[in-house]
Amino acid sequence: MYFPSIPKIQFEGVKSNNPFAFRFYDKDKVVAGKPMRAHLKFAMSYWHTLCSESTDMFGAGTRCMNFGGTTPLEISQNRVAAAFELMEKLEIEYFCFHDRDIAPEGATLRESNENIDRIVPLLKQEMERTGIRLLWGTANCFNNPRYMNGAATSNDADVFAYAAAQIKKALEVTTALGGSGYVFWGGREGYETLLNTDTGRELDHMAALMRMAVDYGRKIGFAGDFYIEPKPKEPTKHQYDFDGATVLAFLRKYGLEKDFKLNIEANHATLAGHTFQHELRVARDNRAFGSIDANSGDTLLGWDTDCFPTNVYDTTLCMYEVLKAGGFKNGGLNFDAKVRRPSNTPEDIFLAYIAGMDAFAFGLLVADKLLADGCLEQFVAKRYASFDSGIGKKIESGATSLEELSAHALAAGEPHPSSGRQEYLESLINQYIVLTGQTL
Ligand code: XLS
Ligand code: NI
Ligand code: NI
Numbered sequence: 001m002y003f004p005s006i007p008k009i010q011f012e013g014v015k016s017n018n019p020f021a022f023r024f025y026d027k028d029k030v031v032a033g034k035p036m037r038a039h040l041k042f043a044m045s046y047w048h049t050l051c052s053e054s055t056d057m058f059g060a061g062t063r064c065m066n067f068g069g070t071t072p073l074e075i076s077q078n079r080v081a082a083a084f085e086l087m088e089k090l091e092i093e094y095f096c097f098h099d100r101d102i103a104p105e106g107a108t109l110r111e112s113n114e115n116i117d118r119i120v121p122l123l124k125q126e127m128e129r130t131g132i133r134l135l136w137g138t139a140n141c142f143n144n145p146r147y148m149n150g151a152a153t154s155n156d157a158d159v160f161a162y163a164a165a166q167i168k169k170a171l172e173v174t175t176a177l178g179g180s181g182y183v184f185w186g187g188r189e190g191y192e193t194l195l196n197t198d199t200g201r202e203l204d205h206m207a208a209l210m211r212m213a214v215d216y217g218r219k220i221g222f223a224g225d226f227y228i229e230p231k232p233k234e235p236t237k238h239q240y241d242f243d244g245a246t247v248l249a250f251l252r253k254y255g256l257e258k259d260f261k262l263n264i265e266a267n268h269a270t271l272a273g274h275t276f277q278h279e280l281r282v283a284r285d286n287r288a289f290g291s292i293d294a295n296s297g298d299t300l301l302g303w304d305t306d307c308f309p310t311n312v313y314d315t316t317l318c319m320y321e322v323l324k325a326g327g328f329k330n331g332g333l334n335f336d337a338k339v340r341r342p343s344n345t346p347e348d349i350f351l352a353y354i355a356g357m358d359a360f361a362f363g364l365l366v367a368d369k370l371l372a373d374g375c376l377e378q379f380v381a382k383r384y385a386s387f388d389s390g391i392g393k394k395i396e397s398g399a400t401s402l403e404e405l406s407a408h409a410l411a412a413g414e415p416h417p418s419s420g421r422q423e424y425l426e427s428l429i430n431q432y433i434v435l436t437g438q439t440l
Pocket of ligand 1: 098183185231265293336
């Protein structure tokens with residue numbers, strides 16, 4: 001046991017004073033026809049949860065993540081047991097990883113691949129024992145110095161080939177473990193200066209690698225979704241996958257839109273100058289909603305802080321969009337989140353997950369109530385009612401022209417737009433949060 005002080009976390013309800021209990025996440029409670037666990041599909045991120053020692057640019061790690069191992073491979077082996085103990089104790093049913101999270105990078109690519117092959121059977125065994133599943137896999141093509149100029153968008157064809165080799169292996173492992181998704185997050189796919197960059201050529205290369213990944217994945221039996229995870233900047237000054245809209249344009253330009261969906265991360269949305277809800281809406285409007293990296297940014301810091309999400313207002317609006325999109329299919333809620341550097345004990349990791357899971361469970365309950373009552377839907381439907389008949393209907397069906405609209409405007413005179421009632425609607429969300437709380 002790696003976390004002997006932590007009990008199995010149970011649902012105890014809102015009145016519980018036990019920090020190691022869920023207050024809102026009642027996994028089998030049925031909401032809108034499905035148990036909470038099926039709506040939320042929580043996943044553990046291997047990298048933040050089991051690899052990060054909480055270093056930052058100015059300081060060393062504040063916790064040791066060796067799990068009693070002395071060699072990199074031994075650490076990785078022990079990490080598997082720790083991962084499953086943690087997920088079992090937290091009732092988390094999915095996980096996500098990068099190739100380099102599960103096994104150490106070796107001196108050569110061949111050695112790295114062999115390291116992966118030593119760990120995969122252990123993961124498989126634990127997955128079979130517990131029923132825990134792989135939400136998505138990915139390749140870390142950003143940490144190693146070889147990727148300093150990018151991976152698929154490097155100026156060096158040998159670097160491109162190296163990334164392709166890593167992605168090939170990661171796809172094989174994801175498929176072998178029955179993963180339902182494969183993520184592309186373009187960690188170094190961007191530029192620092194346009195003075196040395198052929199952006200058009202780099203984007204062609206990025207699309208080419210994705211096309212090859214789809215072809216190979218389908219060939220070896222990967223039936224899940226490919227995702228792009230948009231992020232506007234960091235580590236590069238400008239990342240090509242800036243936001244949902246940019247990614248959709250890229251996918252359509254290169255004919256990749258059928259195989260790819262979006263993996264929306266809350267903190268990336270805010271870095272792009274959007275709200276989390278905005279990015280989810282863009283995905284939903286374009287039928288490209290896939291999965292979520294659940295975390296939150298710090299409004300006072302301008303980088304990807306990956307804080308655990310605890311803001312119920314945000315989780316409510318997120319789950320509202322998820323429900324409206326028809327819920328998760330292959331995707332889920334991956335906690336791409338890390339504890340703060342001073343939260344340096346194993347207990348803190350558990351407390352952080354409990355906080356995040358409870359925040360989403362509560363958000364789900366509020367969103368469900370909002371949708372069941374339909375107050376926002378009714379308001380929005382009424383707000384656009386002028387398009388339901390008459391000239392509005394003609395506009396929507398493409399049955400009018402500038403000539404006819406001009407004649408209409410001349411005859412109708414000055415329009416009288418209606419109030420958007422923003423403040424009222426915002427207070428309604430608060431009201432629903434309180435009303436939902438009262439039912440618990
Ligand atoms: C980093 C990204 C990363 C991806 C997976 O900002 O969020 O963690 O989710 O490569
Ligand atoms: Ni992420
Ligand atoms: Ni991120």
